[in-house]
Amino acid sequence: MPLLAAERLRAAGLRPAIVDVDVHHGNGTQGIFYERDDVLTASIHADPDRFYPFFWGHAQERGEGRGLGCNLNLPLARGTDDEGFLKALGTALERVSMHGADVLVVALGLDASVDDPFQGLAVTQDGFARIGAALAGHGLPVLFVQEGGYLSDSLGINLTRVLDGYQTTV
Numbered sequence: 001m002p003l004l005a006a007e008r009l010r011a012a013g014l015r016p017a018i019v020d021v022d023v024h025h026g027n028g029t030q031g032i033f034y035e036r037d038d039v040l041t042a043s044i045h046a047d048p049d050r051f052y053p054f055f056w057g058h059a060q061e062r063g064e065g066r067g068l069g070c071n072l073n074l075p076l077a078r079g080t081d082d083e084g085f086l087k088a089l090g091t092a093l094e095r096v097s098m099h100g101a102d103v104l105v106v107a108l109g110l111d112a113s114v115d116d117p118f119q120g121l122a123v124t125q126d127g128f129a130r131i132g133a134a135l136a137g138h139g140l141p142v143l144f145v146q147e148g149g150y151l152s153d154s155l156g157i158n159l160t161r162v163l164d165g166y167q168t169t170v
């Protein structure tokens with residue numbers, strides 16, 4: 001779980017940020033860190049107006065109290081492709097830099113795939129490689145926490161592509 005990883009990193013004196021690339025909004029993670037400013041949380045996901053979890057994940061949810069501004073939601077229209085996803089990832093990584101994070105926890109769901117049965121977003125296999133490359137290119141150490149992704153023939157390939165993209169860039 002990304003939140004356990006983040007807590008362990010905090011306990012070790014680091015300043016982690018969580019970037020969630022799963023097609024579903026990271027509502028559990030958002031809830032836990034919503035009033036905290038020590039862990040930035042960013043989630044890229046299919047717009048919850050028409051997608052699970054429906055009640056959370058909107059852009060105006062920015063954190064509360066001390067945590068105001070430390071939660072970033074980047075909802076994308078259903079069917080958004082590689083370009084749109086990577087643009088949002090760039091926005092998330094910029095915010096990670098602004099926050100002064102020194103380690104990145106990536107909630108690596110693979111269900112933003114164009115082949116995923118839920119059909120939320122449309123990231124291709126090349127897109128997953130580019131996600132890995134963008135994470136590596138950002139420069140912080142990355143801890144991948146693998147999450148969901150529903151049965152499709154490309155699930156394993158997409159995981160391999162993210163890690164390949166990461167490895168060839170780092």
Ligand SMILES: [Zn+2]
Pocket residue numbers: 022023024109111148149
């Ligand atoms: Zn998911």
